[in-house]
Amino acid sequence: MGRPEAVHETVSTPEEGRLYLPSDDLADFDSDIARLIHQEALRQEDRLILIPSESLCPPPVREALASVFTNIYAEGYPSQRMCREDEEYLLDQPRSLSYYRRYGDRRYYKGTEYVDLVEALAQKRAARLFANDRVPAERILVNVQPLSGAAANNAVYEAFCVPGDVVMGMALNHGGHLTHGSPVNRSGKRYKIVPYKVDVKTGRIDYDEVERIARECKPRMIVSGASAYPWEIDWKRLRAICDTCGSKPILLADISHPAGLVVAGLFPSPVGYADVTTLTTHKTMCGPRGAIILTTREDYAKKIDFAVFPGEQGGPHINQIAAKAVAFKYAASGEFRELQKKIVDNTKALADGLASRGLKLAYGGTASHLCLVDLKAIPQKSEVPLRGSIASNILDLCGITANQNTIAGDTSALQAGAVRFGAVILSQRGMGAADMDRLAGLIHRVLTGIETFEVMGNRGPLCRGKIEQRTMEEVHEEVKDLCRLYPVDPSLWAERKEQGSGVLRRRSRETSLFKVHVQANAPMDSFHGWSLPTQYRNADTEFQAARTSAALFDLGDEGLLEVRGEHARGFLQQVGTADLSGQKAGDIRHTLLLTPEGKVIDDVLVLRLGPAPRLGERYLIVTNPANADRVRHWLGALSDGYVKFDPQDIHAKIDGPVAIIDLRDHPIEERRLAAMALHGPKAGAIARETCTALEKLAPGRFQQAEIGGVKALVARSGATAEEERFDFLVHPNDSTRLWNLLAHEGHSKGLQLGGVIARRRLRMAAGLPTYEDAGRPSAANIHADGNRDLFGMGKLFFIGQRAFLEELKAHAPKRLAWAWRPETGEVRRTAIYRKHEELTKKRNIVPFAGWSMPILYTSIGEEHQAVRTRAGLFDISHMGVLEAAGEGACAFLDAVLTNHVSKLGVTFSQYNYCLDPDGKCLDDVLVYRTAEDRYMVVVNAANAEKVWAWWNAAVDGKHEVDREFTWREIGKDVRIRDLKDAESGKDRRVDVALQGPVAKETLLRAVGQAADRERIGALLRSQHCHARVADLDVIVSRTGYTGEPLGYEIFVHPDQAPTLWDTLLEKGKDLGVVPTGLGARDSCRTEAGFPLYGHELAGPHDVTPTEAGYGWVVKRHKPFFVGKLPYLRREAERKMQVVRFVVGRSGAKAVKPGDPCVSAKGTVLGSVTSCTLVGERQVGLAWIEARFADVGATFGVFPLPHDEAKKAQQKPPHQLALGDKTLLPEEARIVPRFYSPGETL
Secondary structure (H helix, E strand, O other): OOOOOOOOOOOOOOOOOOOOOOOOOHHHHOHHHHHHHHHHHHHHHHOEEOOOOOOOOOHHHHHHHOOHHHHOOOOEEOOHHHHHOOHHHHOOHHHHHHHHHHHOOEEOOOOOHHHHHHHHHHHHHHHHHHOOOOOOHHHOEEEOOOOOHHHHHHHHHHHHOOOOOEEEEEOHHHOOOHHHOOOOOHHHHHOEEEEEOEEOOOOEEOHHHHHHHHHHHOOOEEEEEOOOOOOOOOHHHHHHHHHHOOOOOEEEEEOOOOHHHHHOOOOOOOEOOEOEEEEEOOOOOOOOOOEEEEEOOHHHHHHHHHHHHHHHOOOOOHHHHHHHHHHHHHHOOHHHHHHHHHHHHHHHHHHHHHHHOOOOEHHHOOOOOEEEEEHHHOOOOOOOOOOHHHHHHHHHHOOEEOEEEOOOOOOOHHHOOEEEEEOHHHHHOOOOHHHHHHHHHHHHHHHHHOEEEEEEEOOEEEEEEEEOHHHHHHHHHHHHHHHHHOOOOHHHHHHHHHHOOOOOOOOOEEOOOHHHHHHOOOOEEEEOOEEEEOOOOOHHHHHHHHHHOOEEEEOOOOEEEEEEEOOHHHHHHHHEOOOOOOOOOOEEEEEEEEOOOOEEEEEEEEEEEEEEOOOEEEEEEEEOHHHHHHHHHHHHHHHHOOEOOOOOOOOOOOOOOOEEEEHHHOOOHHHOOEEEEEEOOOHHHHHHHHOHHHHHOOOOEEEEEEEOOEEEEEEEOOOOOOOOEEEEEEOHHHHHHHHHHHHHHHHHHOOEEEOHHHHHHHHHHOOOOOOOOOOOOEHHHHHHOOOHHHOOOOOOOOOOHHHHHHHOHHHOOOOEOOOOOOOOOOOEEOOOHHHHHHHOOHHHEEEEOOEEEEOOOOOHHHHHHHHHHOEEEEEOOOOEEEEEEOOOHHHHHHHHEOOOHHHOOOOEEEEEEEEOOOOOEEEEEEEEEEEOOEEEEEEOHHHHHHHHHHHHHHHOOOEOOOOOOOOOOOOOOOEEEEOOOHHHHHHOOEEEEEEOOOHHHHHHHOOOOHHHHHHHHOOOOOEEEEEEEOOEEEEEEOOOOOOOOOEEEEEEOHHHHHHHHHHHHHHOHHHOEEEEOHHHHHHHHHHHOOOOEOOOEEHHHOEOOOOOOOHHHOOOOOOOOOOHHHHHHHHOOOOEEEEEEEEOOOOOOOOOOOOEEEOOOOOEEEEEEEEEEEOOEEEEEEEEEHHHOOOOOEEEEOOOOOOHHHHHHOOOHHHOOOOOOOOOOEEEEEEOOOOOOOOOO
């Protein structure tokens, strides 16, 4: 598996007469691409595709597209004579070719005689299609070369406008197109765009308003047409607007969407009104991807031709033009007109069906091939509006493919408020009005079944949504029924029926041993869609043999799923009840899969195959026959991330994604597997006699083996001698051979061939469900029946865990509640303390978080400026440095921290928060993944002992890590240590920071080895590496706490820290590097907007990470982290937010932490948490009510006197007398939350 290595063949001497063209079929020559094409064909067959800009390209058109015209390069155009001639003359090939040979054409390449005919024919056919009572075909001039609609529109801009010209176009969020002037498109960047919009009350274009805007802005061109506007367009009125506007603008009509309807007379034609008309050929025209441009003026046609070539494009795609010509011939047929009528009728029926069920149609309805549903009108208990990205994703997972679309009121295409539907492909498939109504019901069920919620992204809140798995499955089944009724390619359905895969399973499937059973005259019956022997001779005999000697069973009906990917281990740990944390490659685990309510979906075997290059971890899941499809769908849905699985936590997502492959129906035939099993006390003896390599196979293990020439995966899955069982997984073609071999070897030991009845009785005897009825046992029942090895009782999370543990709450273990009791000790000194004494006065060294630290060396302002313009060197070796290592290190950190540590790559770092079981913030930390199973964690000096104590308590098994369910435990297979402690020996680390524009140059001067310089120079933000700096072994990380884009933190052994300090100062002296105290570190972080623990985090206000502006670091979708649910409960009531502000005037009184913030009406909004002087202005952070926290808003800050004597002098307002002084607020303005280098405040 995986990507094959490149093959380098020896170059042989060229052979005369050899044809250097591969003649193989695509499937033989490039099976990868052939398989992808086949899979895409199946996707289009299985989905109800409602994207209005897509259609099914007819086979004749596709044949032309794949023709030999793809070989030709033909820059330029046919001769003008050929372009003027009618179709009859063109098709007189001898005559046309004679003119070509004598006069040539307007191309830069020869060999284009047939190209000219194809292109001219396409032009004529297009002109005839769009001729009307205003303009005959002879007057319509067509350019058929544009490769896309965007290229066509860009060519029109190029032909008639110059950069900076005023252009009017419909706004993108009112139905327009990117090329109609969107700021992110070339049209919006090169031209001054003045948009016009839809009247939000009527849902229609207000032509009076368009005229008013045109008279006011005097555009050079008006772009009309739309990509998401469902009504007819009044081209005549637009023509009149252009004619009466003083600037006489060009009228461009983009009919890319309704072009087919225009041809059929079902939508107004702009030809004869518009100066230029553009359209694509792959939407309602049902042709190849491409576009054409039409005009009725020869002078315009020349400009357009020159703008297309050489302006926009080089050589045209002649195969595409040939396909366009074929599509135009089809568009001239009665069948095409009938199809277009069906498209309009079906779209109307779909829209009516949606509206009748209560969905709001954007723009109020439709008169074309598309309609839109306004998602914002769907009620949500969360009050978070459903967005198009979520809705379209979930619809697609249900088999309904549509696209998100902006509508009026949307401010970003990334947060679209509508879904757009079109009936083109469904009409091509033959569906009618009744089918549209049925489909409307499915869409309604999905859209109203989505429950929305909000998560914090690093740029603000994001909409997310989930749906019930049952809804998805039931809708998908109905979609499959519709697809089956209206096939695109019936041969694909026949192929599936033959293979027994896909969605057609009307008759029972046959295992690879079916013929063996039939030849043995075993009575056959259907079980869960599979034809299997009920018994061979006597079910009682077979059952007893399995208990006393051995029985051989066909398990070809069992589900075999490969689950793989970098998140496979975490995924399976969270979906099943058993603890897989200690599972090694080759180990087997038996686990339950539960519903959110704690009912059993299935009990499955999990075989850890181990990691594979580029594939990540690989597991094999063996399911029971009755549940195979359900398990596959359930795991797939959990991986996709849109199904509900925790009634208490809508945010939760299982770790993922993972790839899930059904090995019974693997798309690559050679990789398919089938199963059989030996069951009973003598199973081991039989297995070992067939293959001596199995002698060392221990219970609960599996291995690859070759048995009588058959390659098999052999799993010893029985738990006891009586329950001894060997499973054999082989290629289906080898099943018969292995079956016969095992039966032969076991005959002398009393082996019996077994059927389904005996299999079921064995499960019942083991206390396991047979899944023969609709009812499912609860996990608590299975646990009570003695199958306790199926449960990891200390697991932090598995689906259904809450319901399961609720039933066992009376038996929950008693653990201690952890509480931090700080101890006051002597003030400590860092390893660099003596250097500080040499560099600054003693009064500048003050106690900070239990350490003697320099607050400044010269002045805070000078040092702050040095960091921003040169570089500052900080001693931050007072910070705590911890380590978590071992196979369970990642799981441990993911449990005690809020961010996704499992997503952190080796050599990268991640910002994080540590909460206690009550959801209170203990500290903000930085996690560095230094190796595959090793992490370094830097904690604040004030919290180092606290975090260390909590982590040790968390892993000792005596303390609660969760208040609700005390079963939960963390800390398996993890070692934690304090890297500052002497016991860490040579691994000890402390931190020195070098921050500022010249930090990199300074640091590299201290590096001797070229390889180290290269590694450090290549570091990305948040990345680190091992290197030698000042000939010392260090870890260099491109991180920092000052807001500088260029900065480093260097972790060094404390004994070597003074040497590193001196070296960096010496190497950076001429660059202006200066030692910098904690004062400048605080001023820089305040200016940057970074939180400080005790101020903008925790502290007297108990500020949460979300309030501090870091909600995105708290990954609510993690199923569990310590303190999660208490934290979320508090977040649901959150009303406060940290903002960054600048004081309005220079020279204002100094603002200090604790100073109150007030609104213009005198209402107290909150208080200042930090403030510093940057240049002549004060910049600070404040904790205020979120409803007043918009950027640009202002509030007042009262600079309170902090001296007790001055406080006493302050009189209350009612006591003020003439001449008294009182406090006045300083105006503060809210600025963007985080600092940007070079910003002007």
